[in-house]
Amino acid sequence: xxxxxxxxxxxxxxxxxxxxxxxxxxxxxxxxxxxxxxxxxxxxxxxxxxxxxxxxxxxxxxxxxxxxxxxxxxxxxxxxxxxxxxxxxxxxxxxxxxxxxxxxxxxxxxxxxxxxxxxxxxxxxxxxxxxxxxxxxxxxxxxxxxxxxxxxxxxxxxxxxxxxxxxxxxxxxxxxxxxxxxxxxxxxxxxxxxxxxxxxxxxxxxxxxxxxxxxxxxxxxxxxxxxxxxxxxxxxxxxxxxxxxxxxxxxxxxxxxxxxxxxxxxxxxxxxxxxxxxxxxxxxxxxxxxxxxxxxx
Amino acid sequence: xxxxxxxxxxxxxxxxxxxxxxxxxxxxxxxxxxxxxxxxxxxxxxxxxxxxxxxxxxxxxxxxxxxxxxxxxxxxxxxxxxxxxxxxxxxxxxxxxxxxxxxxxxxxxxxxxxxxxxxxxxxxxxxxxxxxxxxxxxxxxxxxxxxxxxxxxxxxxxxxxxxxxxxxxxxxxxxxxxxxxxxxxxxxxxxxxxxxxxxxxxxxxxxxxxxxxxxxxxxxxxxxxxxxxxxxxxxxxxxxxxxxxxxxxxxxxxxxxxxxxxxxxxxxxxxxxxx
Numbered sequence: 425x426x427x428x429x430x431x432x433x434x435x436x437x438x439x440x441x442x443x444x445x446x447x448x449x450x451x452x453x454x455x456x457x458x459x460x461x462x463x464x465x466x467x468x469x470x471x472x473x474x475x476x477x478x479x480x481x482x483x484x485x486x487x488x489x490x491x492x493x494x495x496x497x498x499x500x501x502x503x504x505x506x507x508x509x510x511x512x513x514x515x516x517x518x519x520x521x522x523x524x525x526x527x528x529x530x531x532x533x534x535x536x537x538x539x540x541x542x543x544x545x546x547x548x549x550x551x552x553x554x555x556x557x558x559x560x561x562x563x564x565x566x567x568x569x570x571x572x573x574x575x576x577x578x579x580x581x582x583x584x585x586x587x588x589x590x591x592x593x594x595x596x597x598x599x600x601x602x603x604x605x606x607x608x609x610x611x612x613x614x615x616x617x618x619x620x621x622x623x624x625x626x627x628x629x630x631x632x633x634x635x636x637x638x639x640x641x642x643x644x645x646x647x648x649x650x651x652x653x654x655x656x657x658x659x660x661x662x663x664x665x666x667x668x669x670x671x672x673x674x675x676x677x678x679x680x681x682x683x684x685x686x687x688x689x690x691x692x693x694x695x696x697x698x699x700x701x702x703x704x705x706x707x708x709x710x711x712x713x714x715x716x717x718x719x720x721x
Numbered sequence: 722x723x724x725x726x727x728x729x730x731x732x733x734x735x736x737x738x739x740x741x742x743x744x745x746x747x748x749x750x751x752x753x754x755x756x757x758x759x760x761x762x763x764x765x766x767x768x769x770x771x772x773x774x775x776x777x778x779x780x781x782x783x784x785x786x787x788x789x790x791x792x793x794x795x796x797x798x799x800x801x802x803x804x805x806x807x808x809x810x811x812x813x814x815x816x817x818x819x820x821x822x823x824x825x826x827x828x829x830x831x832x833x834x835x836x837x838x839x840x841x842x843x844x845x846x847x848x849x850x851x852x853x854x855x856x857x858x859x860x861x862x863x864x865x866x867x868x869x870x871x872x873x874x875x876x877x878x879x880x881x882x883x884x885x886x887x888x889x890x891x892x893x894x895x896x897x898x899x900x901x902x903x904x905x906x907x908x909x910x911x912x913x914x915x916x917x918x919x920x921x922x923x924x925x926x927x928x929x930x931x932x933x934x935x936x937x938x939x940x941x942x943x944x945x946x947x948x949x950x951x952x953x954x955x956x957x958x959x960x961x962x963x964x965x966x967x968x969x970x971x972x973x974x975x976x977x978x979x980x981x982x983x984x985x986x987x988x989x990x991x992x993x994x995x996x
Contacts, residue, residue: 427802429735429746439735441746441802463977465775467801470905474802497748497779499731594888601885659888690890694972696883696905699894 425481430525432490434517435510436499440466440490442526445481454530454554454715455522456480456487459515459539461694465496469536469694472701476534479705485712486526490518515546523552530554532651532715534708537662537693540564544652548644555651555715557708560662560693565638565669575633576668584664592658593689638669643681652683653711655704657691684711731783738795738825743809745818746802747795748779749829750786759858759994760791760832762822764843767810768906769970771800774840777979781838784988791830795822797846807907812846812915819850834858837929838987841968842866845919851928859994860929861987864938864968867946869919875940876903879970887972904970921946927953933990937964937983960986 425446432438458473460466466489467474477487491498492511501510515533522528532555533543540561547553558564562580566572588594602609645652654675656663666674666685675685686707691700732751737744752760763778765771782792796802797818799809823835836859839847844865851857866872880903884891894900901908922945932955936943947959962983971977 426741427737427744427804429737429802431735439733439748462973462975463776464772467772469772470769471772471801475806496775497733497735499733588888592888593890593893597890657888690893692888692972694905696887696972697889697891697894698900698902698905698907699896700889701905 425478430488430490430521432514432518432521434521435493435501435514438490438493438514438518439497440488440518441477442522443477443481443487443489444526445484445486450484450716452530452717453485454532455526455528456485456532456534456712457515457518457522458487458489459511459533459535459542460492460495461536461539463495466491470696470701472536472695472704475701476705476708479709480712483709483712484716485532486528488518488522511542512546512549515542516550519550519552532557532712534559536560537562540662544645547650551648553645553650555653556645557653557655557711559655559704560657560660561654562662562665565641565666566636567641572634572636576665580661580665580668583668584661587664587667588659594659636669638674639677639681642678642683646681646683651711651715652678654678654683654685655707656685656687657693657695657700658687658689659692661693663687732786733782734829738821742804743798744804745795745798745821747793747822747825748782749826750782750792750794751830752789752791753787755789756791756830756832757789758832758996759834759836759991760793760826760830761785761836761838761859761991762819762826762847763792763794764819764822764837764839764847765794765796765800766841766843766968767797767800769904770841770968771796773971773977775801776977777984778840780979780981781984781987784984785991788988788992790836790991791826791832793822793826793829795825797843807909810909810912812849812912812919815846816850816853819847820854823854836860836991839863839865842872845921848921848924848928852924852926855926857929859931859933859991861933861935861990862943862946863935863983863987864941865921865934865943865946866916866919867921867941867943869916871941872919873913873916880904883970883972922949924949924953927955930956931994932957933987934959935983935987936961937967937980939963939965958990960990962986 426444428442430440430442473489492514493501519531531552534557535543536559540558541564543556544564547556688703695701695704734749738747778794782794785792797815799805835857837847838861840863844862932950934943934947947957950957
């Protein structure tokens with residue numbers, strides 16, 4: 425495995441690290457592109473991107489992890505491009521860079537949280553993407569209406585409070601905390617009961633949502649043969665968004681169009697515990713293996 | 722070294738120091754305007770603190786380089802983008818990394834005087850490396866770990882607090898609860914042993930002629946370090962900028978804290994150093 429520091433002439437000057445597998449591996453495998461998780465620089469939460477990049481290199485997959493303009497080690501942009509557009513443009517320019525410097529033609533976009541959302545949106549615009557690994561993704565399956573996003577946000581939070589308190593594997597721990605006075609029972613009850621009432625009568629998240637089709641959003645990718653993996657932590661709000669927009673059988677609905685879904689029970693948003701990091705890394709590597717050519721008979 | 726240069730207004734070069742097997746990722750910030758003969762190497766804290774503090778160290782590098790000081794920041798072995806993983810975590814390894822970074826700074830900038838800025842465990846390592854090698858002109862020690870046992874107790878308490886409050890289930894670990902971990906990172910036994918034996922009073926020589934002891938975490942007072950360094954003959958300043966939340970673990974990516982006042986205080990101290 426060889427890691428190199430690279431500079432991509434895009435935006436404010438993007439800094440990244442390419443990881444190339446040792447020579448002798450399978451040729452023509454897609455290149456993974458890791459996108460920033462929130463404001464965390466390219467190494468990812470708990471250095472997860474570094475760990476996954478190296479594990480993937482051991483399986484023959486090259487990768488790039490880089491910082492969007494203004495994050496990590498990359499410079500700031502000086503134009504007026506909205507950030508929602510610039511990060512997609514820079515991700516595509518990072519793919520251009522890899523094509524120029526390594527000959528890569530096919531890419532798998534991978535990210536946690538906002539990195540997952542941008543992976544999905546970039547793949548919708550760029551046919552070089554052959555896979556997206558969406559870890560704790562939110563806000564990607566309902567199109568671009570800001571009002572719809574606000575309404576969904578309110579519903580997602582209410583669903584999250586209910587699920588964590590009543591149906592998740594954390595429920596006993598959380599009720600023990602509440603009974604022990606370590607969290608506010610009033611706050612829990614407020615988020616479970618008062619928030620939805622306010623949302624309904626206040627005209628917010630309880631209002632009827634405009635029509636949208638999350639399966640069709642995903643089909644924009646799967647119809648082109650793009651492999652889509654949704655991977656959620658049990659403790660993450662993204663799982664509630666997924667269930668809110670797709671319903672309780674969301675995973676089955678997406679499976680019908682070839683998209684995969686996996687939930688890691690007992691994990692939080694940033695995979696803080698080591699065993700959850702192991703589980704995430706294994707899940708990504710297992711999924712990546714399906715991109716390799718089957719062995720000759 | 723494989724360089725990558727910044728083209729934007731903030732000049733910076735990203736590159737690796739050394740051979741691939743143990744390469745260290747580094748960013749070099751050349752001096753802006755009239756270059757000072759003194760340059761600084763920045764030594765990051767450990768684990769989650771390093772990730773939460775990345776942006777602050779980059780800003781500090783920028784402030785110092787704008788003030789005319791060439792700056793090099795880097796990731797220790799097993800940290801950030803550098804080679805290795807937690808198995809490479811060792812105070813002795815990291816002291817060698819400081820030396821490699823200082824040499825890289827000299828090669829890049831041609832400075833004749835060397836300075837170090839260390840934060841938390843990075844400060845502890847910087848103090849030890851500077852005391853062992855000699856010849857360091859200026860050193861900033863920011864919330865150094867002065868007692869390894871105390872640091873481990875505090876860090877483990879934060880980990881327990883995370884276990885109690887975050888949506889995590891340690892009991893679902895297929896390997897049981899035998900792992901030694903700290904807020905997202907493995908804690909190797911050899912590092913624990915080193916830390917358990919760590920005392921700031923072990924410094925046998927002054928790490929630098931000029932030292933700024935920066936204290937921002939009230940639970941780890943730095944006055945003892947100030948006194949100890951004075952006894953060793955260093956010219957020491959102690960500044961207190963209390964910021965209890967600075968080293969608190971947070972799960973929220975958007976809650977990264979930038980202690981701008983402290984960063985500017987370090988720049989001001991560096992600008993007032995005798996030439």
